[in-house]
Amino acid sequence: MKGLLLRLSAVDADAEAAVRVIAYFDELVAHRASLPDLVRSAAALAECPAGLDGEGRAALRFGPDGTVPAGPEPSTAVSSAVEPGSRVWLERPAPGPLDDLVLERFAIAARLLARPGPAAAAPHLADPALVELVLGEQAADEDRARALVLLGLAPGKPLRVVAVGTEDGGDPGAAAVALMARGGAPPAARVAVVGDVAAVLLQPREGAGTVVTSLRAALAERARERRATGSVRVGVGDPVDGLEARRSWLQARLAERFAVPGAEPVIVHDELGSLTLLAEIPPERLRAQADVRALDDLAATPAGAADVATLEAFCRTGSLRQAALALHRHHSSVAGRLAHVEDALGWRLDDPGDRFRARLALLARRLAARG
Structure with a gap:
């Protein structure tokens, strides 16, 4: 696996670096690397100790130089689940800018290489x-x-x-x-x-x-x-x-x-x-619509973003209690925020026409933002 080695310090934390990290683990999968070689390669890439453990398999742990580190795994390790009962980790005090991606690809590679047969299923x-x-x-x-x-x-x-x-x-x-x-x-x-x-x-x-x-x-x-x-x-x-x-x-x-x-x-x-059909309207026309502008103005206030998110959840679920469950809030808190939305925008959300108007305005705002 020596010809595949890459180190994070040698690449910038941008989209090109992400592509190179993905390609790095794809190559390990394509070459059917052993699990110990996978862990060694992950450690070399991250330039810190890395590990893999799972049910029915002894834990694997290697430093960036390919040797087993002295001492136990530190409590500061950042980890990712491979599958129930199995995980991979990197041992450093705080995660680096690409660590989430490295752990994701490390876990995917571990899952694929632990299976018998060819690795063709790797996207x-x-x-x-x-x-x-x-x-x-x-x-x-x-x-x-x-x-x-x-x-x-x-x-x-x-x-x-x-x-x-x-x-x-x-x-x-x-x-x-x-x-x-x-x-x-x-x-x-x-x-x-x-x-x-x-x-x-x-x-x-x-x-x-x-x-x-x-x-x-x-x-x-x-x-x-x-x-x-x-x-x-x-x-x-x-x-x-x-x-x-x-x-x-x-x-x-x-x-x-x-x-x-x-x-x-x-x-x-x-x-x-x-x-x-709503998506066929030019984004600039959607942004200029009065209801969309009113939602933008509300969202720009100190508590407005949470108010708009509550309105989104209410329109999506159709129920105050279901919205509270979706937002992990008490229903009385959700009711209070919806009352504030009604006062700010002049809508009555118990009226079917106003609920439809609110839903349409929220969709138009979302489409305008992603135009």
Whole structure:
């Protein structure tokens, strides 16, 4: 494994560095590294001791020089779950800028390498030029078909495109690869960053309908592990023939604009129905609408952001008590915030017309922000 070594101090903490970290662990999986070699490589990359333990297997722990560190694992180690009863960790006093990504990819690699058989099921970053050719508007069918073949996809089989966006500056390519691996992605899962969103091209063996179930299960698993799930937005396009991938991509991009991280992180295009018409309105027109401006003004006040989030939860769940459960707040606190929203905006949320108006304004504001 010596030829694969990379060190975090040698790369910048930006999107290119994230791609290199992902490729580093992908190479270890592709070469079917042993679990001890995986831990040694992770330690060399992070330039600190690293470890792996799990049920039925002795703990593995190595320093960046490849030797077993003296003394026990410190209490300051940052860790990530591989699967129930198993985890990986890095031993340093405080996490570095890329440690979340390193731990995510370390855990994915450990999960894949612990299984018998080939590592074909690992989703990976694909050549962005080929992906853009498949999804682009100008390509001829023969060029699109050739690009699909080079990506390892079958032009004549159903294909589905998923758009993965992140908030707070997260890398969408890394988020997409981790999400697909956690969701048990099929062998034909190709990821590339297109603009500010990751495009995932999928050809599930079990059928196109399994994509949504797998994605929602993956996000639910991350939530159970108390990992950060609030920054990921996922849009799912319709199943199409391979040569029509662009149509599924545009649908996925549109659906991703409707997603709410943490609350409604996965939006399926064909479940939006007539709401897709709202996305055809130019963002500047949405921003200029009086109700949208009023929500923006409210959100800019000291407690306004929490008020708008409470309104979102109430409109999404349709119930004060369900909104309280979603927000992990007492229902009286939610009622107080909703009363403040009514006073500030002049709406009466027990009136069906005003509730519809509020829901529409919230959707328009969300789409305007992601225009």
